[in-house]
Amino acid sequence: MDLKEKLVTSFLAFENKGGLDLDSNVHSIRSKAIQNFEKEGFPTKKDEEWKYTSLNSLLKHDFSLFPETKKAVGFKNVKEFLINDIESYTLIFIDGVFSSFLSDTTHDDCDVCVLSSALTRPKYKMVVDNYFNTIAKDNNSLSDLNTAFAKEGAFINIPKNTIVPKPIQILNFSTGSESEVMIQPRNLVVVGENSHVQIIERHQNLSKNTVLTNAVTEIFVHKRAIVDYYKIQNDTETSSLIDSTFVSQKQQSVASVHTYSFGGKLTRNNLEFYHEGEHITSNLNGISILNNKQHVDNHTLVNHKHPNCESHELYKGIYADKSTGVFNGKVIVQQEAQKTNAFQQNNNILMDDGASINAKPQLEIFADDVKCSHGCTIGQLDDSALFYMQSRGIPKKEAKALLLFAFGNDVVEKIKIPQLKTRITKLIAKNLGVELGFEF
Amino acid sequence: MLSIKNLHASINDKEILKGINLEIKAGEVHAIMGPNGSGKSTLSSVIAGKEEYEVTEGSVVLNNEDLEDLAPEERAHKGIFLSFQYPIEIPGVTVTNFIKTAINETRKAKGLDELPAKDMLKLIREKADLLEIDRKFLSRSLNEGFSGGEKKRNEIFQMAMLEPQLAILDETDSGLDIDALKVVANGVNKLKNKDNAVLVITHYQRLLDYIVPDYVHVLYNGKIVKSGGKELALELEEKGYDWLK
Numbered sequence: 001m002d003l004k005e006k007l008v009t010s011f012l013a014f015e016n017k018g019g020l021d022l023d024s025n026v027h028s029i030r031s032k033a034i035q036n037f038e039k040e041g042f043p044t045k046k047d048e049e050w051k052y053t054s055l056n057s058l059l060k061h062d063f064s065l066f067p068e069t070k071k072a073v074g075f076k077n078v079k080e081f082l083i084n085d086i087e088s089y090t091l092i093f094i095d096g097v098f099s100s101f102l103s104d105t106t107h108d109d110c111d112v113c114v115l116s117s118a119l120t121r122p123k124y125k126m127v128v129d130n131y132f133n134t135i136a137k138d139n140n141s142l143s144d145l146n147t148a149f150a151k152e153g154a155f156i157n158i159p160k161n162t163i164v165p166k167p168i169q170i171l172n173f174s175t176g177s178e179s180e181v182m183i184q185p186r187n188l189v190v191v192g193e194n195s196h197v198q199i200i201e202r203h204q205n206l207s208k209n210t211v212l213t214n215a216v217t218e219i220f221v222h223k224r225a226i227v228d229y230y231k232i233q234n235d236t237e238t239s240s241l242i243d244s245t246f247v248s249q250k251q252q253s254v255a256s257v258h259t260y261s262f263g264g265k266l267t268r269n270n271l272e273f274y275h276e277g278e279h280i281t282s283n284l285n286g287i288s289i290l291n292n293k294q295h296v297d298n299h300t301l302v303n304h305k306h307p308n309c310e311s312h313e314l315y316k317g318i319y320a321d322k323s324t325g326v327f328n329g330k331v332i333v334q335q336e337a338q339k340t341n342a343f344q345q346n347n348n349i350l351m352d353d354g355a356s357i358n359a360k361p362q363l364e365i366f367a368d369d370v371k372c373s374h375g376c377t378i379g380q381l382d383d384s385a386l387f388y389m390q391s392r393g394i395p396k397k398e399a400k401a402l403l404l405f406a407f408g409n410d411v412v413e414k415i416k417i418p419q420l421k422t423r424i425t426k427l428i429a430k431n432l433g434v435e436l437g438f439e440f
Numbered sequence: 441m442l443s444i445k446n447l448h449a450s451i452n453d454k455e456i457l458k459g460i461n462l463e464i465k466a467g468e469v470h471a472i473m474g475p476n477g478s479g480k481s482t483l484s485s486v487i488a489g490k491e492e493y494e495v496t497e498g499s500v501v502l503n504n505e506d507l508e509d510l511a512p513e514e515r516a517h518k519g520i521f522l523s524f525q526y527p528i529e530i531p532g533v534t535v536t537n538f539i540k541t542a543i544n545e546t547r548k549a550k551g552l553d554e555l556p557a558k559d560m561l562k563l564i565r566e567k568a569d570l571l572e573i574d575r576k577f578l579s580r581s582l583n584e585g586f587s588g589g590e591k592k593r594n595e596i597f598q599m600a601m602l603e604p605q606l607a608i609l610d611e612t613d614s615g616l617d618i619d620a621l622k623v624v625a626n627g628v629n630k631l632k633n634k635d636n637a638v639l640v641i642t643h644y645q646r647l648l649d650y651i652v653p654d655y656v657h658v659l660y661n662g663k664i665v666k667s668g669g670k671e672l673a674l675e676l677e678e679k680g681y682d683w684l685k
Contacts, residue, residue, distance in 0.1 A: 384528055390513040393516035393517055394541055
């Protein structure tokens with residue numbers, strides 16, 4: 001039985017034991033989603049959007065779909081993956097199951113809790129009916145697959161006029177209790193008018209086993225709200241991640257999604273922004289630093305539908321050894337979206353002959369009074385700059401690191417949480433194999 | 441201090457230096473002059489250790505140590521400094537971070553601890569004042585968007601910070617107006633002492649009015665064809681290079 005069949009046949013059992021009212025809205029959404037997945041299946045390289053990323057080798061694994069955690073995971077096991085030196089709310093999931101013991105949730109001024117309770121408790125029925133799967137719907141078969149099995153993940157519901165006092169960390173851990181594990185976290189974030197929230201998300205494999213994570217996050221940003229969402233992707237070499245993030249923004253809101261891809265066997269990011277009002281700002285920042293045979297694919301979309309909105313996209317990549325990257329940045333400016341400012345930049349450095357990047361900026365502009373630009377570069381480190389630095393006593397390795405740091409610095413500079421910035425800087429230094437004698 | 445013997449060097453199998461002999465002692469200022477394409481910049485790059493150049497014959501010896509197998513940074517640690525004709529722009533790295541890294545890497549190579557931040561700051565300010573460099577300038581990205589004069593002044597600032605034994609100034613006067621030239625030359629003269637040496641590489645005599653050489657050498661077609669005192673520079677200015685060919 002291949003993975004697709006296994007998933008489809010597991011669906012009924014999953015639904016029956018889920019404790020859901022089978023007449024519920026959620027049930028019909030899931031049923032529809034599994035039908036879509038059954039029809040479409042996993043994407044292949046024949047699919048234009050998957051031309052440079054193949055899932056073939058991953059799909060051969062006999063994944064356990066509902067892993068059980070036998071070994072207890074203590075705080076000491078997960079501590080290093082948290083941003084520790086700040087106060088935060090934390091939502092920690094072990095093999096897809098929420099760990100209330102390790103987490104720090106709240107219902108005081110806002111809801112920082114789990115999707116399972118949102119999907120089942122009458123209190124949240126309206127929220128779920130209004131938001132759940134409204135932007136992820138009919139997008140792609142992998143999101144459908146996630147929707148079909150959507151059961152657990154973060155549920156963050158911020159009422160209007162609320163500044164969430166501390167960042168929220170969402171951590172998904174997988175353990176070694178099953179040899180091949182597929183997990184499908186599903187997050188729902190609703191941010192009310194004038195509210196502000198910062199979220200840090202991370203997926204981490206605690207074992208050496210093969211893990212495939214197929215995650216979907218829907219983020220709703222109401223009028224004048226501000227959302228900063230940081231994704232740390234630094235997983236082990238046996239872990240793969242398909243991460244789809246859909247952002248819907250109302251007027252005058254500002255949403256920023258930062259994606260740091262430093263590891264994992266295969267990482268595919270689908271990041272999509274949909275505008276539902278005027279004077280919206282969307283920021284997309286990414287930095288990928290890969291080595292060995294790692295692969296990262298950043299597919300982004302900004303859909304400008306209304307006038308007077310802006311989007312700023314900056315993705316940088318450093319590829320060493322035989323690592324490969326894909327950048328596909330699509331910007332649509334619809335006919336009504338006059339006075340749009342849409343900027344996109346993608347810069348890449350290839351460190352070795354075996355490394356490669358496929359970059360594809362895609363601008364579809366149907367309005368005539370807009371400012372849109374895109375720039376894409378692929379290069380190598382400048383030998384003359386290296387010699388210049390060496391001639392001042394800086395060894396070649398450090399000189400390279402300094403140049404690479406400088407290259408990625410404008411992305412790192414956009415991090416608004418200082419402790420996170422320090423952490424990301426350290427991760428970059430580690431990935432580049434250097435210790436830095438200075439701070440940026 | 442520096443002893444160059446029968447130095448031959450080539451790039452992409454094309455021989456540029458064809459047997460250079462040069463002795464520089466501590467406390468001396470030497471000038472190398474010559475027409476375009478004579479090998480002046482190649483000589484400075486070879487001394488500094490640029491990898492593209494291949495030394496096919498002869499040697500460069502600093503304080504009795506052959507430099508042949510040393511990387512550019514190791515030569516820098518031993519006291520060689522090359523001021524570039526065209527300093528490289530490095531966006532994202534500030535002047536301060538760059539020089540801090542250079543100083544601390546050099547100290548590390550000598551087995552010394554990093555310079556404490558307070559002392560570093562004091563040193564940076566002292567040397568910046570010496571070269572009349574605005575403090576704001578120090579937090580800008582290295583050479584990015586600098587004028588020709590600012591770039592050269594920044595080179596001498598770095599030289600002042602690193603206190604090399606042998607400073608090679610490659611066409612430091614190019615792109616400088618007369619005021620900037622005076623500031624730069626004045627900086628070099630203040631740094632000059634009996635224990636270090638300066639090798640000035642220049643096309644024109646102009647700079648040598650301000651940095652006065654003890655010896656002048658004329659490089660032509662990869663060889664030193666004439667050496668003399670500072671008056672040789674004036675003679676070249678008057679007659680050009682043709683009479684030496």
